[in-house]
Structure formats: structure tokens, C-alpha cells
Amino acid sequence: MKTKIVYSEKCLGYGTWHIEGPQRVKTAHDILKAKGYESLVPTPANDNDLLTVHDAEYIWKVKKGLVEDTDTPAYDNIYEYARLSVGGALLASKINGLSLMRPPGHHVGRNGAALGVYTRGFCYFNNIAIAVKELNKRTLILDIDGHHGNGTQEVFQNDEKVFYISLHQSPNYPGTGAFTEGNCINFALPTNYGGQQYLETLDKALSMVNLDRFDVVAVSCGFDTHLGDLASLGLTGKDYREIGKRVARLKKSVFFVLEGGYVGENVGLDIDALLRGYEETL
Numbered sequence: 001m002k003t004k005i006v007y008s009e010k011c012l013g014y015g016t017w018h019i020e021g022p023q024r025v026k027t028a029h030d031i032l033k034a035k036g037y038e039s040l041v042p043t044p045a046n047d048n049d050l051l052t053v054h055d056a057e058y059i060w061k062v063k064k065g066l067v068e069d070t071d072t073p074a075y076d077n078i079y080e081y082a083r084l085s086v087g088g089a090l091l092a093s094k095i096n097g098l099s100l101m102r103p104p105g106h107h108v109g110r111n112g113a114a115l116g117v118y119t120r121g122f123c124y125f126n127n128i129a130i131a132v133k134e135l136n137k138r139t140l141i142l143d144i145d146g147h148h149g150n151g152t153q154e155v156f157q158n159d160e161k162v163f164y165i166s167l168h169q170s171p172n173y174p175g176t177g178a179f180t181e182g183n184c185i186n187f188a189l190p191t192n193y194g195g196q197q198y199l200e201t202l203d204k205a206l207s208m209v210n211l212d213r214f215d216v217v218a219v220s221c222g223f224d225t226h227l228g229d230l231a232s233l234g235l236t237g238k239d240y241r242e243i244g245k246r247v248a249r250l251k252k253s254v255f256f257v258l259e260g261g262y263v264g265e266n267v268g269l270d271i272d273a274l275l276r277g278y279e280e281t282l
């Protein structure tokens with residue numbers, strides 16, 4: 001297995017009562033470790049990294065614990081956890097790895113909640129957006145989390161270097177992403193859409209972008225599309241393996257960043273399936 005996992009146990013230190021809790025990531029890491037995946041430990045991002053995407057005032061508010069909503073608590077030291085998760089995405093982007101860190105990031109925009117949505121959906125800093133900004137290469141972001149990445153869309157809307165593709169469940173939080181807008185290609189799909197139809201839709205979405213325009217593919221990999229999870233599209237392990245094959249066929253430099261997925265065992269097995277499909281097709 002070539003793809004390395006980026007992981008630090010430090011990310012387990014907050015939010016035990018929350019659905020976005022430590023167990024989801026710990027269990028996934030235990031599974032991947034048992035399967036022989038190698039892990040690298042990230043270092044925290046600094047404010048200059050965060051400023052590539054977020055406004056200084058928003059960063060300061062997270063640091064001081066001044067920003068909180070019904071989904072996204074102002075935990076003690078959340079700034080430290082959040083910037084370590086950004087560091088995970090930055091490291092993954094440098095080694096073509098997969099960041100298995102929390103908190104997730106794709107719902108948070110420049111100043112917090114994005115595109116008129118009222119909460120940040122368990123996110124503090126937009127991990128993948130910061131990694132894409134720092135790489136500063138022509139990038140296709142493929143967001144396979146079951147929720148629309150409204151934060152990522154807000155950050156990159158009209159950006160000439162970046163395209164964003166999202167397949168997500170609708171109706172569901174955050175309620176954005178109903179339409180394709182310019183460089184943001186959105187497919188809003190019904191609950192338990194099914195693996196076969198999902199893969200056909202993914203093929204269609206990928207056919208809508210000119211691959212010559214990109215050097216990098218950044219995958220926002222959430223696994224809450226798994227059958228029975230928070231934004232179920234009825235996917236199972238074999239479907240993630242097929243997604244991995246499709247990512248490999250793009251023949252670009254690829255990295256992966258964890259978003260959602262709330263059943264740790266599924267997250268671990270689905271990551272393995274995704275990476276198997278990816279590696280066997282390279």
C-alpha cells in the first residue's frame with residue numbers, strides 16, 4: 001500500500017458527546033493500522049496558512065472561543081485541534097496521502113458559516129481549501145461527502161485555477177448546491193440513490209470538466225453517503241472502491257482529506273476500499 005495515512009491521536013481530545021466525536025476517527029485508524037497502512041503525524045498549521053482562506057477576524061474569534069453555533073461548539077482549545085487538522089491536509093497534499101483528522105472542514109467559508117447557511121456543520125477551518133490554496137496549482141476538488149461543501153464552494157467560486165465537483169444528498173444540511181454554478185458542478189441526489197446510479201452520475205460530473213486544465217485532484221472524502229449514515233446515498237464498500245478507480249483514471253497528483261462519516265467501522269473499511277480501488281488502477 002503506497003498511500004500513507006496522516007493521523008495524530010491529538011485529534012481525539014475533544015467532543016466525546018458529539019456525533020462528530022473521536023470514536024469515528026479512532027476506530028477507522030485502528031482498522032487501517034491493522035491492515036498495514038503506515039501513518040505520518042502532522043504538525044499544526046500556522047496563522048499564515050489559515051489566512052490563505054480565512055479572514056483574520058474569524059481566525060481570532062476561533063482562537064478566543066468566541067464563535068459557536070448549534071452544530072459547532074466552541075470547545076476548549078478548538079483552535080489548536082482545528083489547526084492541527086489543517087496541518088493534516090497540508091501534509092497529505094505534500095505526500096499524496098490521506099488525512100484522517102478531525103474536525104472536518106468543507107462547510108466553513110472565509111468568515112465562518114458559508115453561502116447564507118446558519119451553522120458551520122462541525123467545521124472550524126476549511127482544511128482542504130487551505131491545502132489547495134497553498135499548493136497553488138490547477139486543482140479539481142472532488143467532494144464525495146454526502147453534504148454539499150458550501151464552504152469550499154464559497155472559497156473557490158469563480159477561481160480560475162480550481163473546479164469543484166460535489167455529489168450530495170438533498171434535501172439535507174446545508175441546503176446549498178442545488179445547481180451547477182460556473183466552476184462549481186453540483187449534483188443533488190435523493191436519499192439512498194444507489195451505488196450504480198451514483199457512479200453513473202460521478203462519471204457524468206467528471207465528463208463535464210476538461211481534465212487538461214488540472215494538475216491536482218483533491219478529494220474531500222466523507223463517508224456519510226454510506227448506507228444508513230447521516231446523508232445516505234446507499235453506498236457500500238464496493239462503491240468506494242469504484243470511486244477510487246475513477247480517481248486513479250484521472251491520472252493526476254491526488255490527495256485525500258476526511259470530511260464526514262459517523263460510523264467509525266464503516267469509515268475505516270470504506271477508506272481501505274477507496275484506496276484499494278485507487279491503487280489497483282494507478
Ligand SMILES: [Zn+2]
Binds near residue numbers: 145259260261
Ligand atoms: Zn457530510
